[in-house]
Amino acid sequence: MADREKDRRITDVGTLKALAHPLRAQLYRLLIIARTATASQLSEQVDEAVSLVSYHLRKLAAHGLIEEAEPRGDGRERWWRPASDGVSIRDEDFRDAPEKAAAHIAASRLFFEQRADMVRRYLDERAHWSDAWTSASDSSEWLLHLTPDELLELAKEMNALVRRYEEHGRAAMAAGDTEGRENVAVHTYGFPFRL
Structure with missing residues (x-):
């Protein structure tokens, strides 16, 4: 396994589209949080079949967004980790052709909607967080x-x-x-x- 980068700058449409799939973006985010996980563990969090999660993890790996991690336990399951601490996606890398710009806009909208969903979920669950957490939260x-x-x-x-x-x-x-x-x-x- 290669040394990890801080942030991987995505500059090609293929990698952008690979990450911009709703389930893959969710799996990538979960791996950033967990640092390592198996398809079985992730499938429980996203409520999808292990085989589907495994397929999407392999797609992320094919684009270098995640990589295999050191096996744990009995070694029967594949462990995954992000290949970098995060990604950066910059407009200037996708504005030189209409299809690239369209892919960047579509990906940006997906990421925004997923972030907005996180905020909505927090607002719906805020009453269940402690006073310390609700006081510390910011908007x-x-x-x-x-x-x-x-x-x-x-x-x-x-x-x-x-x-x-x-x-x-x-x-x-x-x-x-x-x-x-x-x-x-x-x-x-x-x-x-x-x-």
């Missing part, structure tokens, strides 16, 4: 006047900040500091709009 909107360069710099700074917290959480988990830790989704969007 903010800022309407700014920026240049493209300023928006790019803002995105870089926000990504660096979140990355520091991600690394801290992973290090704490690896050291056995799991008390009070939950999976946390942080979504940010920065885009121009006109009134």
Whole structure:
């Protein structure tokens, strides 16, 4: 197994389409959270047949998005892990041809809908979370006047900040500091709009 990259930049339509399948995107997200899992474990979380989950995991692996992990237990099941800590998908890599731009838009819409579903689920379940978690949860909107360069710099700074917290959480988990830790989704969007 190769050394892991921080974020894999997706620049080809084939890989983008492989990830932009609803079940594959969900499986990839679950692997990012779990770090390693089997098709059986993932099938329980997505309520799909193990054979279907295995098929989609192999498709993700064929595009280098996930890879086999070290076997655990009796070694009869294949273990999978993300091939990188995440992916980045940038508009500039898909705007040079109409079919590439269309694939990027379709993928972006799917990812947005899945993220929106996560927020809706949290809102539906909020009453079941502790006061500490509901007080710590955030939903903010800022309407700014920026240049493209300023928006790019803002995105870089926000990504660096979140990355520091991600690394801290992973290090704490690896050291056995799991008390009070939950999976946390942080979504940010920065885009121009006109009134």
